[in-house]
Amino acid sequence: MSKAPVEYLLHLADNAVVLGQRDAEWCGHGPILEEDLALANVSLDLIGQARLLYQLAAARMGNGATEDALAYFRDDKDFLNYTLVELPNHGALVGYAAADRDYATTIVRNFLYSALMVLVWDALQKSPDSDLAAIAAKSLKEARYHLHHAADWLVKFGDGTEESHARAQAALDHLFRYTEEFWTPSAVEDAAIASGAAVDVRTLRAAWDAIVADTLAEATLKRPEVRGYIPEGKHGRHSEHLSYLLGEMQGLARAHPGATW
Amino acid sequence: MYTQAMDIPDESGKKLAVVAGQSEQEAAFEARIDADGRIEPQDWMPDAYRKTLVRQISQHAHSEVVGMLPEGNWISRAPSLKRKAILIAKVQDEGGHGLYLYSAAETLGTSRDEMIDGLLSGRAKYSSIFNYPTLNWADVGVIGWLVDGAAIMNQIPLCRCSYGPYSRAMIRVCKEESFHQRQGYEALLVMMKGTEAQREMVQDAVNRYWWKCLAMFGPPDADSAHSAQGMRWGIKRISNDDLRQKFIDATVPQAKVLGVTLPDPDLKWNEARGHYDYGQIDWQEFWNTVEGNGPCNKERLATRVKAHKDGQWVRDAAMAHARKQQERAQKEAA
Ligand SMILES: [Fe+2]
Numbered sequence: 107m108s109k110a111p112v113e114y115l116l117h118l119a120d121n122a123v124v125l126g127q128r129d130a131e132w133c134g135h136g137p138i139l140e141e142d143l144a145l146a147n148v149s150l151d152l153i154g155q156a157r158l159l160y161q162l163a164a165a166r167m168g169n170g171a172t173e174d175a176l177a178y179f180r181d182d183k184d185f186l187n188y189t190l191v192e193l194p195n196h197g198a199l200v201g202y203a204a205a206d207r208d209y210a211t212t213i214v215r216n217f218l219y220s221a222l223m224v225l226v227w228d229a230l231q232k233s234p235d236s237d238l239a240a241i242a243a244k245s246l247k248e249a250r251y252h253l254h255h256a257a258d259w260l261v262k263f264g265d266g267t268e269e270s271h272a273r274a275q276a277a278l279d280h281l282f283r284y285t286e287e288f289w290t291p292s293a294v295e296d297a298a299i300a301s302g303a304a305v306d307v308r309t310l311r312a313a314w315d316a317i318v319a320d321t322l323a324e325a326t327l328k329r330p331e332v333r334g335y336i337p338e339g340k341h342g343r344h345s346e347h348l349s350y351l352l353g354e355m356q357g358l359a360r361a362h363p364g365a366t367w
Numbered sequence: 368m369y370t371q372a373m374d375i376p377d378e379s380g381k382k383l384a385v386v387a388g389q390s391e392q393e394a395a396f397e398a399r400i401d402a403d404g405r406i407e408p409q410d411w412m413p414d415a416y417r418k419t420l421v422r423q424i425s426q427h428a429h430s431e432v433v434g435m436l437p438e439g440n441w442i443s444r445a446p447s448l449k450r451k452a453i454l455i456a457k458v459q460d461e462g463g464h465g466l467y468l469y470s471a472a473e474t475l476g477t478s479r480d481e482m483i484d485g486l487l488s489g490r491a492k493y494s495s496i497f498n499y500p501t502l503n504w505a506d507v508g509v510i511g512w513l514v515d516g517a518a519i520m521n522q523i524p525l526c527r528c529s530y531g532p533y534s535r536a537m538i539r540v541c542k543e544e545s546f547h548q549r550q551g552y553e554a555l556l557v558m559m560k561g562t563e564a565q566r567e568m569v570q571d572a573v574n575r576y577w578w579k580c581l582a583m584f585g586p587p588d589a590d591s592a593h594s595a596q597g598m599r600w601g602i603k604r605i606s607n608d609d610l611r612q613k614f615i616d617a618t619v620p621q622a623k624v625l626g627v628t629l630p631d632p633d634l635k636w637n638e639a640r641g642h643y644d645y646g647q648i649d650w651q652e653f654w655n656t657v658e659g660n661g662p663c664n665k666e667r668l669a670t671r672v673k674a675h676k677d678g679q680w681v682r683d684a685a686m687a688h689a690r691k692q693q694e695r696a697q698k699e700a701a
């Protein structure tokens with residue numbers, strides 16, 4: 107029975123927990139109360155996915171590993187998430203700059219990521235690693251809802267006002283290059299593909315392009331051209347933003363090592 | 368969670384005129400109230416009743432929404448993934464309570480936009496308990512245990528309130544508040560069994576929140592402006608002091624099990640009364656906070672104002688898109 111390598115589970119879990127952390131930043135600050143609740147739902151789903159994946163990884167690692175040790179006591183260079191999910195909920199700025207949250211950035215990011223994850227989870231639900239397949243089947247339903255929610259708003263923005271159209275296009279222009287990272291397997295992914303339990307993301311590219319093209323057409327938004335640098339978050343080489351995110355997320359837990367909450 | 372605030376008049380509640388002379392409709396209304404029946408949105412009701420309810424329900428809704436902020440302060444820093452998920456779900460529930468309550472108030476003919484405008488302009492009140500800061504992680508558990516606990520005491524009687532939509536909303540809300548209270552208490556139990564530093568966090572949070580929670584029940588009955596009419600209309604069923612006493616009597620044994628000290632040297636069982644005696648609440652501090660001069664009033668309100676302002680373009684986009692879709696559909700039909 108082939109099993110996915112632990113690092114591959116961590117890659118999937120890190121994506122989920124980091125984006126869950128970003129989406130939860132809207133709780134109490136949404137543009138309309140219904141959206142506070144919707145983003146909280148997305149965040150809860152992602153944190154739930156991360157928990158299942160970390161639990162599975164911890165069980166396979168043994169040696170007293172736990173979900174919280176994996177989420178709270180690994181450093182940024184050990185996190186294997188896509189750079190896309192760690193970026194702040196606003197446009198391009200250096201790590202120690204601050205700006206208002208921008209709902210277009212959040213929606214575009216959730217759209218680009220969940221368009222990938224509906225394909226990833228769909229493939230993984232057929233994985234011979236039955237533990238991973240079970241998590242994928244559950245996560246697929248959630249990712250479909252996340253994609254629906256984000257695509258729906260993206261269309262509203264693109265086909266809404268001049269301002270919303272411009273904001274959505276700016277968010278796409280900012281974030282699109284980060285999706286390039288999806289398509290070149292990391293060493294961790296290569297090992298996982300070799301195990302037979304994972305999905306080769308290269309095979310999902312055409313389907314992802316089609317989802318993106320459909321929604322952007324409906325939203326009358328343009329797919330940006332990207333070239334040059336390809337982000338490397340899933341290799342453990344991140345943007346300036348992840349260490350701030352983890353500093354905040356992990357600080358209290360690390361101040362009390364060994365405590366139970 | 369919620370509010371002391373039914374007794375706190377705001378701008379809209381200042382001039383509640385009761386028209387003299389009883390019409391037939393009014394007699395039917397009074398008879399329904401006397402029979403402990405429910406008033407429904409389509410029924411005739413006196414203006415003062417309608418206004419009082421809109422004020423009370425919208426204050427309650429605002430409290431739920433502003434109440435998302437103090438606990439939301441700890442979402443990003445929750446010390447375990449399980450506690451993070453519980454906290455997000457809890458804050459989300461409070462937002463959901465805000466939604467049902469705005470809907471219940473809308474059945475009285477006031478729009479959500481008007482109510483939110485009342486909050487953002489500072490005319491409408493919300494529960495003052497949310498004007499205190501959340502300074503350590505245990506505040507989250509203590510708010511669940513004591514603040515949601517006090518809210519339940521306040522709201523259980525409202526499940527039998529005379530206005531149907533409000534009473535039904537309260538039944539649903541109370542179920543969730545009880546769940547929050549148990550979760551908060553359970554989180555504290557775990558911390559009290561943990562390290563010395565964790566126990567200190569819990570005691571510190573209890574010290575800061577205990578008296579504020581007692582004040583949540585509102586001013587003493589002797590000074591309470593609206594209680595008598597509210598009782599008559601069945602929108603206030605138990606007096607502030609009686610609710611406060613009930614809360615204290617229920618909470619003292621829970622504090623013992625938890626192993627925390629409630630910060631009141633005068634708190635002791637009174638055999639003759641069959642209740643706990645307790646010390647003096649600092650009403651000066653309470654009124655300062657109600658009037659806008661507490662530690663976090665400015666921050667809470669400014670945060671709501673900013674979220675609303677920053678979200679304007681999003682709401683505009685949704686409206687514009689809906690309008691365009693409708694126009695396209697009409698064109699196709701033509
Ligand atoms: Fe609530």
Ligand SMILES: [Fe+2]
Pocket residue numbers: 368461515543544547
């Ligand atoms: Fe609650």
